[in-house]
Amino acid sequence: MLKFLKLVPVSSVMFAASLATAVAQDADAGANVFKKCAACHMVGEGAKHKVGPELNNIIGRTAGTDEGYKYSNAMKDAGAAGLSWDDAKLAEYLANPKAVVKGTKMAFAGLKKEDDLANVIAYLKTFSAGAAVVPAAESAAPEKPAEEAKPTETKAEVAPVAPAAPAVLAKDVEVPTHGNLHLGRVALPEEISAWDIDVRADGVGLPEGKGTVSQGEAIYSENCAVCHGDFGEGAGRWPVLAGGQDSLTADRPEKTIGSYWPYLSTVYDYVRRAMPFGNARSLSNDDVYALTAYLMFLNDVVTDEEFELSKANFLEVPLPNEANFIDDNRSEEPQYGVKDEPCMNNCMEGKAEVVMRARVLDVTPDKQDDEDGGAASIE
């Protein structure tokens, strides 16, 4: 990061100071906001394209022109039409990407807080050679006299020794009547319904709603295809969602919703609670029905594009692999509950010979950015 800061010409810093806006820009706070972006974007030394383009020198760049990244046509067209990324345009785009570039691949719904927008742009600027950096302290409190500034001291900041005492006397605190120790308080119905969104295999927990395959397709290409591929085939190492039927006994099984998952309820539950990755809980219940219908369609579980999935018909189409799940029967294997003493001497014939070595594959990481894959993945 420092390396980039050094590139900022002094004149541009002074220019920026006069531009300080009402919202203080804090690059350090922006680094925290950027975590929302980091699932898809890299920035800083050694940044590469991931799902989204790397963001070094984004300020001042013409949209859709970072070399080596495959942009949507919409983004390339926007650049050709003159869109380039300055503070204002970037803020507008990050607040609602699809409103600025309709058809962008970026699945992110947008940053809603003005502070977050200002801060993340300040953060990105620290990686843009031509951009100005306004330190938060400078823009927020420019009137502070220099004499008041603390002399440089390296001692770390330490929190106070004890918290402040509560305002109420201990004897006046109200004690609830429930339970054994009377701890906690009764959960309100609206609190329970806000968090209790789990759906069981028998359909218990499904909300009201509905959605069709073709509605799901539109939502999918906007929110999901960037990682999971247009047809659920998976981009890079992101999960494959469709296909793989009859592969479970093959050398390399492809475990997808259609080939492996036992229950459709899991699709609904998981998409609603955790997807899109990095923007969870942003889809409506109808959206999730539509997406689930589309995933059924991608897996040939339904074949009609006008098929509508709803709470009412949810249990009518089972997934094909349900019957192949069995309960844990490991204890039937010979290594459990062994009564006899294990062999201690001359347990095997002949001298041990190496039949396989880790170094042949050579997939053990020896540096930070080792990306070469091995033979198995855990996700």
Added chain:
Amino acid sequence: MRPKSEASTAPGISRRRLLANSLTAAGSVVAASAMGTKAVNAGAADPLITDIQDWNSVLGEGVDAAPYGMPSEFEKNVVRRDVAWLTADSKSSINFTPLHELDGIITPNGLCFERHHGGVAQISPADHRLMINGLVDTPLVFTMEDIKRFPRENKVYFLECAANSGMEWRGSQLNGCQFTHGMIHNVMYTGVRLKTILDEAGVKPEGKWLLAEGADASAMTRSIPIEKALDDCMVAFKMNGEALRAEQGYPVRLVVPGWEGNMWVKWLRRLEVGDQPWHQREETSKYTDLLANGKARRFTWAMDVKSVITNPSPQAPITHGRGATVLSGVAWSGYGKIARVDVSLDGGRNWQTARLDGPSFDKSMHRFYFDFDWDGSELFLQSRAMDDQGNIQPTKEALRVERGVNSIYHNNGIQTWQIRTDGSAENVEIS
């Protein structure tokens, strides 16, 4: 090979040599250095003794230099490491505990492996809530302050990811016990027995299952049978005496002793009592064990009896040449205590019982040692653990015969390290 009783004391190794070695190690996977490390200062006086060193005369830093202390600067190589190709993205990924750099049974907090499904949630304890709902008499909400008013207990448990050693089903792949066995840590938890908290809400008689849910961006969920929930599970807020680390679920996590790590829900925000399991993504699509015949086992909760030799191992070769050698490792079982660990130096032909040392707790890591006099010949090191329930660690081949090679999870097969005549070590499979 003879037991250590007959071996003479190893000659002193110069401090500079140790330092040089630790610097080499900083890279990561270390190639064994030449046998020269055995060198004594034959005849010549050691300048580290005869010369006055900087640290002998110059004052060091004062007490407040680091209000929260960190390891010595010479331990920079002792870190968690990841294997980038295993997962699509670091927000839903895993790294590994450096087992070969540790001793005893406790994993230091900063070295406990991480596995997240939606990144590390940063939650102020003041903003955290734990809800109990479902088949209970009174659905409740607790603050962290409430949770800390329940009677507490302290327990040491291992947490092992079900996928630990999962990359080795088809054969030797990763060269180092950090990577083959490092999805485990062993920590002393302070917290409240889950039963105590559930009793406060009152579990109804028809309540047979518990759903635990996290507050992170993956809203991690797992179904747990009520018998386990009311047995030894804990709601923990401290690890090794201090607050949970953010990456381990700060401010509060579930502890499910002996069962796969994925069930130990971090950032625990909700416990729902029900009469059936939920079949969540992490207990259907993932964490189910595909067998060779296409069937898949589900609800394979308990972690099997397992052990690994941590030293020597590929990242920790023997650098001192022949003579007195400390072989060390860890063993654990999700079914109880470790009763015994046997060690083989010849690839499973002959076995000798290792020495267990340090505290022995239920469902905790155990430390074993085998002190021997290495004659400098090639070795095939193996360890075989047995627990107090009569379970014995199988060979990898025996597991493959039963399950095939596509299970991913629950690989507790016996590990082989080849020790070459230069002291270097490699992950191998043998006939």
